Amino acid sequence: MYLTRHSTPAGPRWAADGKLLPAGVTLSTLLALPQSQLTSLLTEWATGEEASGDLLAPLDDHQEVWGSGVTYLRSRDARKAESETAADVYQQVYDADRPEIFFKQIGWRTVGHGQPVRIRADTTWNVPEPELCLVINAAAQIVGYTVGNDMSSRDIEGENPLYLPQAKTYDGSAAVGPGIRLAAADDLTDLDISLEIERDGAAAFAGETSTGQMKRTFPDLAEYLMREMTFPYGALLMTGTGIVPPDEFSLQSGDIARITIDGLTLENTVA
Numbered sequence: 001m002y003l004t005r006h007s008t009p010a011g012p013r014w015a016a017d018g019k020l021l022p023a024g025v026t027l028s029t030l031l032a033l034p035q036s037q038l039t040s041l042l043t044e045w046a047t048g049e050e051a052s053g054d055l056l057a058p059l060d061d062h063q064e065v066w067g068s069g070v071t072y073l074r075s076r077d078a079r080k081a082e083s084e085t086a087a088d089v090y091q092q093v094y095d096a097d098r099p100e101i102f103f104k105q106i107g108w109r110t111v112g113h114g115q116p117v118r119i120r121a122d123t124t125w126n127v128p129e130p131e132l133c134l135v136i137n138a139a140a141q142i143v144g145y146t147v148g149n150d151m152s153s154r155d156i157e158g159e160n161p162l163y164l165p166q167a168k169t170y171d172g173s174a175a176v177g178p179g180i181r182l183a184a185a186d187d188l189t190d191l192d193i194s195l196e197i198e199r200d201g202a203a204a205f206a207g208e209t210s211t212g213q214m215k216r217t218f219p220d221l222a223e224y225l226m227r228e229m230t231f232p233y234g235a236l237l238m239t240g241t242g243i244v245p246p247d248e249f250s251l252q253s254g255d256i257a258r259i260t261i262d263g264l265t266l267e268n269t270v271a
Helices: 027-031 035-045 073-082 087-095 154-159 161-168 218-226
Strands: 002-006 013-016 064-069 100-106 130-136 142-150 174-182 192-199 202-210 235-238 256-261 264-269
Touching (some): 002 027, 013 035, 064 218, 130 256, 142 218, 142 256
Antiparallel strands (some): 002 013, 130 235, 192 202, 192 256, 256 264
């Protein structure tokens, strides 16, 4: 089942497989439900009315978006290379039992498919990070996924790992969408991920990977996020990237970042 959020004259409305859900049903409502009840209740709640209106980011103001890093070998190597002072930190995290988990964005500051992302004005080296983004309910169960773009300023983090929040969290730094595909964690272990960056109508970069290349498991990442925190409205968790453009590449205003995971495509223009 596929969930989308739409702009309507009466405000945002959620839909399941293209059919509107009752007004007032939000992702917070759905993520309060046990995983075992979610699909059956969505089938019951979906009306005969077709969803229309522009797509919005598939989350509510209440959800937090978190991130995890150094989950792919390619990410470990890239972050070691960009850091002149603390390269060993990334090797240690890659080898450790405890993953890197960080706060990425709050729901109201997260953009959706077709909306602009941004690069910081005080940086010179910026990249999109294509990531499978887990959707986790209040009971810490993985109920589905969406596509995530974890915009990152590599020069800021490379200067000092303690600058990670500034490299990762700013206006326009997180995009998710276009919708949420309900799925169990076991269904997500070998999904293809691709990134295309278009500049002036031509391809500036393209890369691909698979969630099968991840070192860590999705349940492990979700468990660490939920270990000492309560998320009454559920949460979204980006799971790291295995696609990193070459060091000489940096995003420019007007670039289009197009991320596809198993047929779901998230596209954003850089403002």
